Amino acid sequence: MFDTLRLICMIWWYMTLFHPLHADFQCMESDAQDSPITNVNVDWRKMELSWESSRNFSEYKCTIMDRDMEYIDIEVDSPLCSFQEHLNKPLHKGIFFNIEVPNTNISKQCSFLPGGMNGSAIENFSCVIYNIFLMNCTWQAGRDAPADTQYFLYWQKSRDEEKMECELYIKDENFRNMGCVFQNVSIGTETTYFLVNGSSKDSLIQFYDEYIDLYKIEILTAPLNVTTDCTRDSAGCIIRWHPPLTNHVEEPTCFQYEISIQNKDVPKEEKKLPPVTDNRYEFQNYNEKKRYTLKIRARGKSCLVSSNWGEWSEPIEFGQGKDYFIFVILFLIALGTISITFLLYCLFKRFCSFKNVFPTIPQPRDKFSALTDEDIQTEYVNLPTKSHTEEITAIEE
Numbered sequence: 236m237f238d239t240l241r242l243i244c245m246i247w248w249y250m251t252l253f254h255p256l257h258a259d260f261q262c263m264e265s266d267a268q269d270s271p272i273t274n275v276n277v278d279w280r281k282m283e284l285s286w287e288s289s290r291n292f293s294e295y296k297c298t299i300m301d302r303d304m305e306y307i308d309i310e311v312d313s314p315l316c317s318f319q320e321h322l323n324k325p326l327h328k329g330i331f332f333n334i335e336v337p338n339t340n341i342s343k344q345c346s347f348l349p350g351g352m353n354g355s356a357i358e359n360f361s362c363v364i365y366n367i368f369l370m371n372c373t374w375q376a377g378r379d380a381p382a383d384t385q386y387f388l389y390w391q392k393s394r395d396e397e398k399m400e401c402e403l404y405i406k407d408e409n410f411r412n413m414g415c416v417f418q419n420v421s422i423g424t425e426t427t428y429f430l431v432n433g434s435s436k437d438s439l440i441q442f443y444d445e446y447i448d449l450y451k452i453e454i455l456t457a458p459l460n461v462t463t464d465c466t467r468d469s470a471g472c473i474i475r476w477h478p479p480l481t482n483h484v485e486e487p488t489c490f491q492y493e494i495s496i497q498n499k500d501v502p503k504e505e506k507k508l509p510p511v512t513d514n515r516y517e518f519q520n521y522n523e524k525k526r527y528t529l530k531i532r533a534r535g536k537s538c539l540v541s542s543n544w545g546e547w548s549e550p551i552e553f554g555q556g557k558d559y560f561i562f563v564i565l566f567l568i569a570l571g572t573i574s575i576t577f578l579l580y581c582l583f584k585r586f587c588s589f590k591n592v593f594p595t596i597p598q599p600r601d602k603f604s605a606l607t608d609e610d611i612q613t614e615y616v617n618l619p620t621k622s623h624t625e626e627i628t629a630i631e632e
């Protein structure tokens with residue numbers, strides 16, 4: 236009777252806890268069948284290992300180990316080990332547990348080995364937070380996953396919160412989920428758990444899971460309101476800015492800045508100054524006859540802020556530069572052009588009035604007409620001669 240109940244319990248336990256993960260949790264029975272440690276159980280959400288013992292021991296030692304042989308030991312005085320504080324180990328590679336009673340040969344080994352078809356789990360999972368509140372997670376389908384495999388992403392912001400499914404999937408051309416867009420992410424202190432599992436008609440799909448500290452994947456926005464203050468009398472230029480916006484850090488001392496100043500006349504020569512922690516920098520080598528382009532980016536120095544450089548601010552320009560002289564020259568050229576045009580116009584006007592005095596242009600045409608007249612005249616001159624001859628002939632008749 237007891238055994239039947241236990242069997243039912245076991246079946247229920249397997250179904251509720253491990254069915255979603257398609258995994259296999261097993262404990263090895265030692266040679267002696269009557270091991271005092273029984274009913275080993277894992278609460279994956281709380282990351283608690285519990286068991287029953289037929290004898291009262293004053294001390295137990297639990298060990299948890301992953302495939303990379305990294306392990307954690309915990310000593311407890313009751314049959315419950317909580318790895319919550321220590322364990323951010325993904326489960327998809329498999330995990331091993333060991334419970335032993337110190338100073339005895341009593342121990343129990345259990346393992347959790349995920350099921351599913353090899354090569355069906357997603358690959359290259361990565362997430363990035365940008366624009367303060369937005370997060371993108373992307374992945375690639377497993378290389379051996381069946382064509383009809385559909386993937387689903389679940390995440391758990393902290394251990395006390397429920398797993399939530401992605402609300403807005405990024406899909407490929409075959410409507411397969413290849414990523415997820417999160418539209419309102421807040422960065423907390425707790426490590427966030429991500430799980431991507433899948434389903435297919437043909438086979439079981441392996442899951443993939445990972446723990447991520449959200450602050451580490453944030454791309455910081457650019458520092459705000461960058462201004463320059465270059466006064467003619469002082470040798471330097473004061474550059475000021477405000478820290479970038481984030482949704483979790485207000486402390487200005489959490490950031491470090493990189494300033495890039497580029498002389499516009501030498502575009503290849505970019506000057507990256509060593510990181511500064513102030514919100515202010517005095518640019519000493521300022522030469523007001525030059526023109527500069529300035530941009531700034533930030534990264535976390537301490538606090539829970541990403542230590543990767545964030546976005547560059549929009550470049551701003553300062554300094555009078557050659558542009559000023561070019562402007563003056565351009566102005567002079569424009570003025571000159573206008574004067575010359577005006578002069579030419581006056582000259583043209585005068586030239587036009589001379590035209591009436593010396594009409595030189597029609598002359599060649601007159602010459603040509605004169606020539607034609609001469610020819611006609613010649614013919615005209617000959618004609619009367621002929622008619623004159625005819626006349627004479629007529630007289631002879």
Ligand SMILES: *[C@@H]1O[C@H](CO)[C@@H](O)[C@H](O)[C@H]1NC(C)=O
Pocket residue numbers: 288289290291
């Ligand atoms: C173990 O000790 C508890 C009290 O500490 C007691 O209630 C229980 O019956 C004991 N179990 C066994 C198997 O001795």
Ligand SMILES: *[C@@H]1O[C@H](CO)[C@@H](O)[C@H](O)[C@H]1NC(C)=O
Pocket residue numbers: 265267270340341342
């Ligand atoms: C522990 O060792 C003793 C002998 O030292 C043996 O009788 C006993 O069966 C062992 N128990 C287990 C659980 O292996």
Ligand SMILES: *[C@@H]1O[C@H](CO)[C@@H](O)[C@H](O)[C@H]1NC(C)=O
Pocket residue numbers: 352353
């Ligand atoms: C999957 O690959 C692992 C090694 O990576 C191997 O131990 C296991 O037997 C493979 N499973 C199947 C079903 O091929």
Ligand SMILES: *[C@@H]1O[C@H](CO)[C@@H](O)[C@H](O)[C@H]1NC(C)=O
Pocket residue numbers: 358359375376377378
């Ligand atoms: C994952 O990324 C690596 C390196 O970029 C690449 O070689 C590999 O093909 C990618 N995996 C898949 C399934 O596309």
Ligand SMILES: *[C@@H]1O[C@H](CO)[C@@H](O)[C@H](O)[C@H]1NC(C)=O
Pocket residue numbers: 363365371405416
């Ligand atoms: C996030 O995903 C959206 C939608 O696919 C895309 O438009 C955007 O460029 C992505 N942003 C980053 C930083 O990857």
Ligand SMILES: *[C@@H]1O[C@H](CO)[C@@H](O)[C@H](O)[C@H]1NC(C)=O
Pocket residue numbers: 419421
């Ligand atoms: C974003 O989430 C915060 C809590 O995390 C909530 O107070 C706020 O209303 C949400 N904003 C939107 C636009 O959903």
Ligand SMILES: *[C@@H]1O[C@H](CO)[C@@H](O)[C@H](O)[C@H]1NC(C)=O
Pocket residue numbers: 255256387389398430432433434
């Ligand atoms: C994927 O995991 C979630 C959360 O554990 C579970 O609710 C869901 O049924 C799983 N889906 C598949 C296809 O295994």
Ligand SMILES: *[C@@H]1O[C@H](CO)[C@@H](O)[C@H](O)[C@H]1NC(C)=O
Pocket residue numbers: 459460477
């Ligand atoms: C930056 O400047 C804008 C106006 O250009 C102002 O509204 C905003 O408050 C400033 N931001 C900070 C952090 O001072």
